[in-house]
Amino acid sequence: MLLDEPLIFERGSPGRMGWMLPAAPASIELPRELRREDDLVGMPEVSELEVVRHFVRLSQWNYSAATTLYPLGSCTMKYNPVVHEALVRLPGFSALHPLVPDELAQGALDLLAQLEEALRAVSGLDAVCLQPAAGAHGELLGMLLVRAYHRDRSDARRRRVLIPSSAHGTNAATSTLAGYEVREVPVDQRGLLSARAVAAVMDDSVAALMVTNPNTLGLFEEEIEAVAALVHERGGLVYMDGANQNAILGVARAGDMGVDIVHFNLHKTFSTPHGGGGPGAGPVAVRAALGAYLPIPRLVRRGAQLAWSEDAPKSIGRLHAFDGNFGVLVRAVAYILRLGGPGLTEATRHAVLNANYVRARLRGTYHLPYETPSLHECVFSDRDLQEHGVHTVDVAKRLLDYGFYAPTIYFPLVVKGALMIEPTETETKETLDAFVDALLRIAEEARTQPTLVREAPHRTRLARLDETRAARRPVLRWRPPPRETAEIS
Amino acid sequence: MMEFPEDLRYTKAHEWLRRKGTEAVIGITDFAQDALGDVVFVELPAVGTQLTQGQTFGVVESNKTVSDLFAPVSGRVLAVNQVLRDEPERVNEDPYGAGWMIRVAPSRSEEIETLLDAAAYRAFVASEQKT
Incomplete structure (x- = not known):
């Protein structure tokens, strides 16, 4: 049964409140800067029970993976195990202040190190950054790394990014934001990106190819190795949008396909709640040749201890406050450890x-x-x-x-x-x-x-x-x- | 029945162009507005912008999709239809009239001759619909 429900602002009655507050002693005078001058007209004045009913009713209008099959293509709305929610709420994780000294956060840092290692293993690449807060943020990091790489080699010719017509919509936006022109490469009658189509447009002005694999038709890009070789031959880099990794995780690795940079959508592939705006996590894995440009701070080992290091002169700098959406990273590690390779x-x-x-x-x-x-x-x-x-x-x-x-x-x-x-x-x-x-x-x-x-x-x-x-x-x-x-x- | 007025010229990207002395008025065709569905937003260039034939000059957004607008001719933008900012539905209601988008001063009038006439555009639309 779905009950009708007005806005919370339309409920209640003037003067009604959920909590009876004691009257403020007359002797307390609030400092001027803490006083609110405007009145509170329009704020809901409701009882606690009205609030409870309001939000429970609204929640009953929801469709979610907890109610029904949620077959949104490209979104990977898999089940998010409840035990992950219990783990991420452990006080060692949830109450950890991000500015706590490294030596007092060894457990959390160890978890991040484990996740970096797991992502290197499943991508077949050499270095990982956990900071990006979502897939598109990971894409942006990827393209900033592309820029840094070409700039470091004093290669100023590269102004274009090739994107197949079957790519994720965000790819073109990311390239534009990173200052590149987008050139669309049409897919063939199989729905695939062919080496021939790439060869026709690949030249020294191309900074990178952004390819989603498998693509948005759910098809594996069979010619990816040949395509990557073509791009590399002319000095370009290959970025793989990893949003669809739920199709290949543990079976095929980006590094083996010739990919230089890939992002993961932990909130999709590694099962953490998403939809409705996040938070997500879009870690990026890169080949060793691009490692120098990754954001700071980096997780390093000093003897038996883990620590944050900002000693990276070629780094593009910071991408996110602290180290990304930590709660999402904890859930991803839980998912990896529970399932195993x-x-x-x-x-x-x-x-x-x-x-x-x-x-x-x-x-x-x-x-x-x-x-x-x-x-x-x-x-x-x-x-x-x-x-x-x-x-x-x-x-x-x-x-x-x-x-x-x-x-x-x-x-x-x-x-x-x-x-x-x-x-x-x-x-x-x-x-x-x-x-x-x-x-x-x-x-x-x-x-x-x-x-x-x-x-x-x-x-x-x-x-x-x-x-x-x-x-x-x-x-x-x-x-x-x-x-x-x-x-x- | 879709209308393609005889006095207009057309592009394969479904824009129309009407000559007015030395100027030209540009919009999207009846076929385009029908295919797009309810138009909800039109983004147009600033007055003074230089257009190049075949390049994008704006964006039209409907409930179904977002499409680029392509300049039928090169030239400078003299005016844009400000009404569309608040009433994008004019594009659906009256694509050749109140739904006009920009007025330009074509810089290469010979480009106009490269555009389709009504009969050619009608034939092009018919062939598009078959696929």
């Missing part, structure tokens, strides 16, 4: 198996624009539903009626009307079957009762929102209505 590989295989199970059951009913074997996610389109006037967005909305969160829609852009499904390894066969059955029924409904699908959802608290009006005339802030009686004694 073989466990990480097995999780990858299950993620790929689950996505391919969904793909195999849906193909034939939904149009599959690329036949190339896919890994951890699969991309369908609405091509075959259009004759019934049903589009991707309608399928997504109708899925809500069946109790499933919708997959990613209209992305990647290389597929018209894309429906991008990533079930992850943490779903059971029963759940996958129920999800596929729902999609098959929706395809049937599209043929027999298209209006039902076009007007979905029917079972959610609200049906279709006016997205156009929300975008054209957004109300970004609640403002108090004028009050008739604003006197508060």
Whole structure:
């Protein structure tokens, strides 16, 4: 049952409060700078029970991985084990002040050293920086390292970054932010980046290639080694967006593919809560030749002790206060230690198996624009539903009626009307079957009762929102209505 | 039925251009606004900006997607349609009229001759829809 709920500002009554505070003694005079001159009109005046009900009700409107399958392609919404939450709340982690002397934080530093070592191992690269606070932040670090590398070699010709059309949208933004021009390289009919396409545009003006592998179609870039060799031959670097590493972790390593720089999305691949804005963690691993440029401070060993060092003259400097989002890093280490090396590989295989199970059951009913074997996610389109006037967005909305969160829609852009499904390894066969059955029924409904699908959802608290009006005339802030009686004694 | 007025010239990127003496008015076509869906935001260049034929001069954002706008001709921007800042829906309602985007002084009038006429553009749209 979903109960209606007004804004917290619309609840309550003037003068009502959750806590009865003792009257302030008349002798206490607050210093002027601590006094608030404006009144508090518009602040909620509510009881504790009203507050509890308000937020519990709002929480019941949530869809989350804790409620239902959350098959958002590209997002890796796997289950986040509850024990990680208990571990990260241990006072040794949660109450540790970031400015505590190194010798009093050896346990935390040791955890960071373990994580760096694990990321070097799974990437096949030589040095790691844990600071980036999210994937796009890791990308930015990567491109700043590219700049530092070329600048250090006095190579001023390089002003371009090559990005395949199947890349993550953030890649182009990152390159631009780092001061580069973006040149898009089209994918071929397999949905892959070919060495031939790269050879056609690779020259001395290219600073780097940014490639997402597997790409946003869930396809492994089979020619990555040849592509990397081409880029290296002309003096460029290869950056791999590692957002999709849930498809290859423990099976294929970026370093072995010829990649120079890769970022991890710990919040995706290593199972920490995300969605709704973070916090995330986007550590970056690099080849030895780029290690000198990594941010400070760096974790170093001095005898038996670990310590922070800022002795790195070629470093690009600081990227983040302290050492990134520490809580996310703790959860990632917990995930790695619980599964172990073989466990990480097995999780990858299950993620790929689950996505391919969904793909195999849906193909034939939904149009599959690329036949190339896919890994951890699969991309369908609405091509075959259009004759019934049903589009991707309608399928997504109708899925809500069946109790499933919708997959990613209209992305990647290389597929018209894309429906991008990533079930992850943490779903059971029963759940996958129920999800596929729902999609098959929706395809049937599209043929027999298209209006039902076009007007979905029917079972959610609200049906279709006016997205156009929300975008054209957004109300970004609640403002108090004028009050008739604003006197508060 | 989509309209492609006879007195306009068109690009394969779905912009239109109307000659007005030595000046030209530019917008996006009926086909473009239909394909985009509800337009929610239009980003246009500053007056005085120099445009190069085929290069982007702005961005149009709809509920479905974000698209670059490509200059049909080179030239200097004389005016932009300020109304679109608050009423982007004009692009959907009246793409060839109130939904105009920029007015330019073309620097190479021969470029206009490279643009499609209404019949050619109509044929191009028909071939696009088949794929």
